[in-house]
Amino acid sequence: MYQKKISMNVIRRLPKYHSYLIELMERGVVKVSSRELSEITGFTASQIRQDLNNFGGFGKQGSGYEVELLFKEISDILGLNMSYKTIIIGAGNLGQAIANYPGFKKYALDIKALFDVNPKLIGMKIHSLDVLDIDTISDYIKDNNIEIAIICTPKEAVKKVARILEKTNIKGIWNFAPVDFTVNADIKVESVNLTDSLFVLSYMISQEEKN
Amino acid sequence: MYQKKISMNVIRRLPKYHSYLIELMERGVVKVSSRELSEITGFTASQIRQDLNNFGGFGKQGSGYEVELLFKEISDILGLNMSYKTIIIGAGNLGQAIANYPGFKKYALDIKALFDVNPKLIGMKIHSLDVLDIDTISDYIKDNNIEIAIICTPKEAVKKVARILEKTNIKGIWNFAPVDFTVNADIKVESVNLTDSLFVLSYMISQEEKN
Numbered sequence: 001m002y003q004k005k006i007s008m009n010v011i012r013r014l015p016k017y018h019s020y021l022i023e024l025m026e027r028g029v030v031k032v033s034s035r036e037l038s039e040i041t042g043f044t045a046s047q048i049r050q051d052l053n054n055f056g057g058f059g060k061q062g063s064g065y066e067v068e069l070l071f072k073e074i075s076d077i078l079g080l081n082m083s084y085k086t087i088i089i090g091a092g093n094l095g096q097a098i099a100n101y102p103g104f105k106k107y108a109l110d111i112k113a114l115f116d117v118n119p120k121l122i123g124m125k126i127h128s129l130d131v132l133d134i135d136t137i138s139d140y141i142k143d144n145n146i147e148i149a150i151i152c153t154p155k156e157a158v159k160k161v162a163r164i165l166e167k168t169n170i171k172g173i174w175n176f177a178p179v180d181f182t183v184n185a186d187i188k189v190e191s192v193n194l195t196d197s198l199f200v201l202s203y204m205i206s207q208e209e210k211n
Numbered sequence: 212m213y214q215k216k217i218s219m220n221v222i223r224r225l226p227k228y229h230s231y232l233i234e235l236m237e238r239g240v241v242k243v244s245s246r247e248l249s250e251i252t253g254f255t256a257s258q259i260r261q262d263l264n265n266f267g268g269f270g271k272q273g274s275g276y277e278v279e280l281l282f283k284e285i286s287d288i289l290g291l292n293m294s295y296k297t298i299i300i301g302a303g304n305l306g307q308a309i310a311n312y313p314g315f316k317k318y319a320l321d322i323k324a325l326f327d328v329n330p331k332l333i334g335m336k337i338h339s340l341d342v343l344d345i346d347t348i349s350d351y352i353k354d355n356n357i358e359i360a361i362i363c364t365p366k367e368a369v370k371k372v373a374r375i376l377e378k379t380n381i382k383g384i385w386n387f388a389p390v391d392f393t394v395n396a397d398i399k400v401e402s403v404n405l406t407d408s409l410f411v412l413s414y415m416i417s418q419e420e421k422n
Binding site: 007008009011012014015016018019042043077078079080082084092093094096097100101102103104107108109147148155171172174178186188190191192193194195196197198199200201202203204205206207208209 | 218219220222223225226227229230253254288289290291293295303304305307308311312313314315318319320358359366382383385389397399401402403404405406407408409410411412413414415416417418419420
């Protein structure tokens with residue numbers, strides 16, 4: 001299909017298109033121009049055309065994009081029609097919150113179990129998921145074809161967890177711990193960065209005060 | 212200072228500059244060109260110059276940016292030299308995880324208390340913070356000059372919480388519940404969108420499989 005290297009900046013805009021297209025479908029909109037998309041998304045029309053052209057271009061000059069078709073294409077590009085067998089590492093507050101977070105099931109994540117080092121947590125059930133001993137994780141990943149690991153451990157534990165995961169056939173790591181780490185290149189890593197979002201709020205409030 | 216309206220796309224890039232500049236300072240880099248910044252950030256050099264020009268421009272043509280000065284300016288623009296009195300609404304797993312998340316204290320957030328409707332949680336201490344009755348929240352905000360509320364409730368409760376906050380002098384809401392809501396315009400709202408990050412991971416894994 002589209003084999004060329006797509007920049008992460010483009011990829012990070014795709015989820016935005018995805019959610020705005022849902023909004024348009026809910027409003028019953030059938031066709032949308034890049035200018036209209038620009039008004040909703042805040043990206044420039046030329047940026048939008050460039051972004052979508054990376055994937056073959058879904059619109060004809062002057063006639064705009066078909067909303068439902070574009071939505072399906074973007075969902076497909078994002079791999080949202082797939083389902084990934086997933087485990088959560090760290091069964092503390094954050095791990096439990098993630099296990100219970102609504103909306104993930106709809107997209108890609110099929111959460112199978114949680115893992116922890118804490119004997120008090122091991123053996124518990126959290127939202128009908130077992131909390132298992134971290135020492136059994138490599139076998140579990142292998143036996144259950146686990147594809148994604150979500151890291152919810154304290155940051156001190158992350159590097160050790162990364163070393164363990166590196167020796168498995170895991171495909172991706174979704175990291176919630178506020179620490180960077182490296183694994184071999186065939187494992188994809190995406191870190192959730194909560195401070196970026198906090199900084200935007202801080203910016204908006206501080207600007208209000210300056211005015 | 213800079214009174215003109217700055218686009219949210221620019222503002223959302225500022226935290227990235229902020230974190231890359233920390234990296235540069237840690238490496239002892241004193242000066243950086245927009246071309247070098249481009250290599251690190253993945254934004255184009257002209258994008259970076261445009262972004263920074265919004266705030267008055269910190270570099271001279273040909274001589275690059277002073278890393279520490281630029282870092283201080285961006286921190287200032289983001290309001291990170293401020294400290295905001297903050298409460299967490301919802302003392303379940305997510306609220307507790309946020310109360311305990313390292314790194315927030317360093318930036319802007321001075322968390323004072325948690326609020327909940329659950330009698331089992333009210334009266335508890337979480338990481339030395341009191342869990343208080345949601346019914347007392349309006350008075351608490353007023354008496355303690357609370358500026359930011361972090362919403363960690365189930366999504367069903369969000370609209371009710373928003374109605375309560377709207378009648379207070381709160382300045383900003385940081386929303387972790389996966390639901391949109393509106394409040395009057397003098398309250399700034401920033402929602403954490405975890406699915407965007409999940410979609411990027413899903414994209415990277417699915418591309419790997421297609422290749």
